[in-house]
Amino acid sequence: MFKEKGYHATSVGDIIDGARIARGTFYLYFTSKREIFAALSAGFLAVIRGSVRKISLDPNEGEPLAQMRANFRRVIHTVLQHEDLATIVLRDDALDAEARAQLDLFYEQVIGLIGQAVRVGSRLGIARECDETIIAVSALGALKEILTRMLAGRRATSTAVPAPGAEASEPAAVTGGPDETAVASEVTPAPFADPDRLADELLRFFVRGVFTQDTR
Amino acid sequence: MFKEKGYHATSVGDIIDGARIARGTFYLYFTSKREIFAALSAGFLAVIRGSVRKISLDPNEGEPLAQMRANFRRVIHTVLQHEDLATIVLRDDALDAEARAQLDLFYEQVIGLIGQAVRVGSRLGIARECDETIIAVSALGALKEILTRMLAGRRATSTAVPAPGAEASEPAAVTGGPDETAVASEVTPAPFADPDRLADELLRFFVRGVFTQDTR
Amino acid sequence: MFKEKGYHATSVGDIIDGARIARGTFYLYFTSKREIFAALSAGFLAVIRGSVRKISLDPNEGEPLAQMRANFRRVIHTVLQHEDLATIVLRDDALDAEARAQLDLFYEQVIGLIGQAVRVGSRLGIARECDETIIAVSALGALKEILTRMLAGRRATSTAVPAPGAEASEPAAVTGGPDETAVASEVTPAPFADPDRLADELLRFFVRGVFTQDTR
């Protein structure tokens, strides 16, 4: 329910209807709507944490960039394995201060991890001079956005035949200028369909950027 | 109010108290809570749209990368000029399908714009082979995350010593050089304090990535 | 509603139905069910407080016993003027700690007042040696019981023709032994019908007790 309607639009009534249980049963297992959401979030965060490894300098562990690629791939696969939970966590709904703090902590950890990877790169002479916090935050943002759209794409695909009462079907049109709008028949799905390709593309972006020319 | 508490936690009561008007007066100007939020969002989106230019190949317009840097700087400055509105838009609160669609459209346009820049780069031989959608989405995500944290940092700083009644007057705190961040007691502020540096760092990330070594 | 059903058995729904107002209107004037009850109680306690005067030794104020009788009469009349409120206060329903404290304070004040009267009597040599606290508490208890039954009697009388759905009609029978059960057609009404007689009888009880013979 949370995945479909978000935290606020989902009522306890929706949940118990969906779960085919009585109101009291819900409160037998969760003390509040907030708690079930927090429990779901926490569960997912734990799983995701488990899918990320710190970059190691131990040569047995392989090259740092290979380790990073493995991390990306694992995260993406874990997200795909837990589409529902990933969706509600990425939606980043407000909730209360405690849940907020839990999520913030998680992202701070992710930023720390990415920062560490950059620092390792610097030490090895394979990363350029940069503000590692900004890089890490950017990488996190990029990853979140990619994952969000990957999940949105899958939802759009799987719900292709919308139940009566739904209101999907985005007006595909976009792109500023009237020049090359390309195919654009399906808005996002295509490039996000292959998880491993996604991981590689993302990694390449982090590693090499896009442009070959120097900035200054 | 929306900036501080988010859409759902802000009641019409909060708004009219803050605005020192009567309940009825509110509904004289807005048909609903949703509408005022949508109006605020739309206003901000229009301003932001106005601060972005398509990359032009016309040599009078300067080099493409310089145009991109100018875009980044303008966006960041606009966001800073409209901290409140930017905050509520970046918070990405759920609302209804219509507001959702409006925001989605906007982001789709941004993605289109970034994609176009990459395509231009490709044509000029200054951008490497890549999936432009993934790159554009990543860039958008990075930008959103950076801006979000920049605003969070400013909020944290400005509310730090809350003079009773006052609510502004930045102490422009910036730690000199980019190397030794020393204290780092505050969560994010430091690296996000200088907007232009932020724009440059972000651009450099997009352009060159972080690592110098090849991926394959 | 509180008078008829007591605090717990009265729901906000009952109140708004009785008042012919909407739910929201109720919460516009009272923040909770507890609050309206507390407000009603407090109002009544204030009125009652206003109807009691400290016994004065000033000869212009009349004899102490006459002052006491006046107090009794005023209290009884006030209670009769505010039958509903008096009933809910005397019912002494649990509520929360705060309301409890408010009521306790009130009764403590009453006890203080009665104690003072006894002390005045002692000083004047018209009251016998006694533990004034016990006397005051006894007097308070007697007064409460008398008033409670006076009000119950009036309710029984006025509701003589019970609305369909009610469940009155006490099984009058009582009195341990099978000897003289007297008339007993109406359980309590009769002796409690005349307020002034009640006040006088009560005062006489306090003053002289019932038995003429000495105890030890």
Add this chain to the structure above:
Amino acid sequence: MFKEKGYHATSVGDIIDGARIARGTFYLYFTSKREIFAALSAGFLAVIRGSVRKISLDPNEGEPLAQMRANFRRVIHTVLQHEDLATIVLRDDALDAEARAQLDLFYEQVIGLIGQAVRVGSRLGIARECDETIIAVSALGALKEILTRMLAGRRATSTAVPAPGAEASEPAAVTGGPDETAVASEVTPAPFADPDRLADELLRFFVRGVFTQDTR
């Protein structure tokens, strides 16, 4: 549980937790929460009934006033022996009509008994002319109030220094003489500590009242 929190604030959950039994087990022995409360009340009322004797004119039974004193003492001692039950009965919590009627019946019997005593006194010429119902009701009220405060005092005293886990062990604190109560920091305890003194004081109040002067 009922003693501590009252009927409404005590949930079946509290009861089964306290009794270390399962929910189902509770309903094996009692059909409802009301029933267990009624059973407890009824038990106590039976015990109390057993501790009161009708005043007899048989000279072997001793003087009427001595019989009354004995009754008072027995009631007070019984109440002390069953503090918990006495507390819940005196709290006079609402419940349903049936339990209400049971309690009303009991009090009516007590009133009948006291009334009988007064009538006996009248016949013997040792009681003054009076409305015996009013006197009996007053006496009942005084007794209830005294007992309530006596129990409250004991509770306050025993819970004063709550050794973690323990819940009894009265320190029998009683301030020596009846005159100088000195400290008086505690609300009521002192004068209510000695049950027999209480009974005597109460009896004396009934017998002689407080004031020596005539009323009219």
Add this chain to the structure above:
DNA sequence: GATGAATGAGTTTTCATTCAT
């Protein structure tokens, strides 16, 4: 144009009671 009292649908939460095991 402005006001604010009134509204009531909708939400969360509680808790006495049941019944299959």
Add this chain to the structure above:
DNA sequence: AATGAATGAAAACTCATTCAT
């Protein structure tokens, strides 16, 4: 006899919205 998971009716409370003044 004992258990405890499941129940659902009922209760308190919220808040966006309306409309007579």
